[in-house]
Amino acid sequence: MKKHVVLYKKLSAQLMERLQAKAQVTLIERLDARGLVQLRDALPSAHALLGAGLKLDASLLDLAPHLEAIASVSVGVDNYDIDYLTERRIMLTNTPDVLTETTADTGFALILATARRVVELANLVRAGAWQQSIGPQHFGNDVHGKTLGIVGMGRIGEALAQRGHFGFGMPVLYHSHSPKPAVEQRFNARYCDLDTLLQQADFICLTLPLTAETEGLIDARAFAQMRPGSIFINIARGKVVDETALIEALRSGQIRGAGLDVFEHEPLNADSPLLQMDNVVATPHMGSATHETREAMARCAVENLLAALAGERPVNLVNAGAWTL
Numbered sequence: 001m002k003k004h005v006v007l008y009k010k011l012s013a014q015l016m017e018r019l020q021a022k023a024q025v026t027l028i029e030r031l032d033a034r035g036l037v038q039l040r041d042a043l044p045s046a047h048a049l050l051g052a053g054l055k056l057d058a059s060l061l062d063l064a065p066h067l068e069a070i071a072s073v074s075v076g077v078d079n080y081d082i083d084y085l086t087e088r089r090i091m092l093t094n095t096p097d098v099l100t101e102t103t104a105d106t107g108f109a110l111i112l113a114t115a116r117r118v119v120e121l122a123n124l125v126r127a128g129a130w131q132q133s134i135g136p137q138h139f140g141n142d143v144h145g146k147t148l149g150i151v152g153m154g155r156i157g158e159a160l161a162q163r164g165h166f167g168f169g170m171p172v173l174y175h176s177h178s179p180k181p182a183v184e185q186r187f188n189a190r191y192c193d194l195d196t197l198l199q200q201a202d203f204i205c206l207t208l209p210l211t212a213e214t215e216g217l218i219d220a221r222a223f224a225q226m227r228p229g230s231i232f233i234n235i236a237r238g239k240v241v242d243e244t245a246l247i248e249a250l251r252s253g254q255i256r257g258a259g260l261d262v263f264e265h266e267p268l269n270a271d272s273p274l275l276q277m278d279n280v281v282a283t284p285h286m287g288s289a290t291h292e293t294r295e296a297m298a299r300c301a302v303e304n305l306l307a308a309l310a311g312e313r314p315v316n317l318v319n320a321g322a323w324t325l
């Protein structure tokens with residue numbers, strides 16, 4: 001008998017066909033109130049789940065006694081209680097690598113948009129307020145040659161460093177768990193502690209995961225270290241930042257601007273003070289959101305899931321303990 005896979009993300013026809021050839025599939029089209037009821041109804045017979053953007057904790061997963069695998073269509077795994085999954089020997093897989101370049105592109109889009117005030121000035125043109133040559137009150141700042149600070153030198157951090165170093169001639173500072181000699185050689189990057197990076201970088205970019213260790217890492221104390229004129233970019237996770245402290249740093253002029261793809265609560269509330277600020281560029285958690293990359297992520301998740309259900313070790317297994325226990 002085919003195993004039961006519950007999707008809470010729509011797949012392309014091709015991937016759906018591939019999955020249906022091997023499994024009985026239930027698709028939950030939207031994770032609204034009705035969708036959540038459908039999910040709870042499907043969990044008791046589910047062998048595997050595939051999707052993204054849902055906090056899957058014990059309160060839901062206790063409803064799924066037969067669950068063998070969860071294929072997350074994301075690289076970030078902060079929505080899952082990994083210890084709980086490992087204890088139950090439920091394999092968790094993610095989708096690294098395929099989204100690295102696209103997410104780094106988003107990071108650079110935010111760097112350029114904030115430094116050069118692209119959104120603000122495009123809105124001015126759209127509003128018909130471009131009546132004469134713009135003057136210094138509308139000038140931005142250079143990106144090329146400025147110091148790029150990367151917090152979390154992993155896959156996406158490296159792709160950002162590559163763009164900064166080779167494309168924009170930027171000196172690169174980085175802070176990570178440990179120094180990476182190969183990265184230093186390739187991008188002429190310098191490892192430093194977090195405070196030094198915050199004090200010296202013109203662009204401070206977060207590319208690290210949300211974990212118990214990183215939650216609230218960038219707080220009021222951290223913003224106080226940043227130099228006036230610096231620009232803060234977050235393409236990691238909103239909860240790595242104390243958003244109240246960020247708003248205060250923007251209001252007080254401690255930092256010059258922020259490019260934000262992720263927020264403490266998503267979707268960002270329309271009455272967030274961040275949306276009242278011209279020096280903030282806010283995007284809707286779109287780091288990996290291109291047609292090509294989202295399809296590659298979904299394909300990667302399907303492959304991981306099919307491997308798990310076939311009793312093979314998935315390539316992108318996050319919790320090795322679920323396999324070897």
Ligand SMILES: NC(=O)c1ccc[n+]([C@@H]2O[C@H](COP(=O)([O-])OP(=O)(O)OC[C@H]3O[C@@H](n4cnc5c(N)ncnc54)[C@H](O)[C@@H]3O)[C@@H](O)[C@H]2O)c1
Pocket residue numbers: 075076077096097099100103151152153154155156157175176177178207208209210211213214235236237261262285286287288
């Ligand atoms: N905005 C988006 O749409 C989007 C897209 C993809 C990924 N992301 C986020 O980006 C994160 C990074 O992705 P990746 O593929 O580069 O992951 P990765 O594991 O390759 O890199 C993360 C890096 O952060 C470092 N790190 C972890 N904890 C740290 C700490 N406390 N202090 C300093 N460094 C620390 C790690 O050593 C690693 O080098 C993901 O976990 C996800 O949350 C967001």
Ligand SMILES: O=C(O)[C@H](O)CO
Pocket residue numbers: 052073074075076077099287288
């Ligand atoms: O972690 C990821 O892959 C992105 O944030 C998309 O959810």
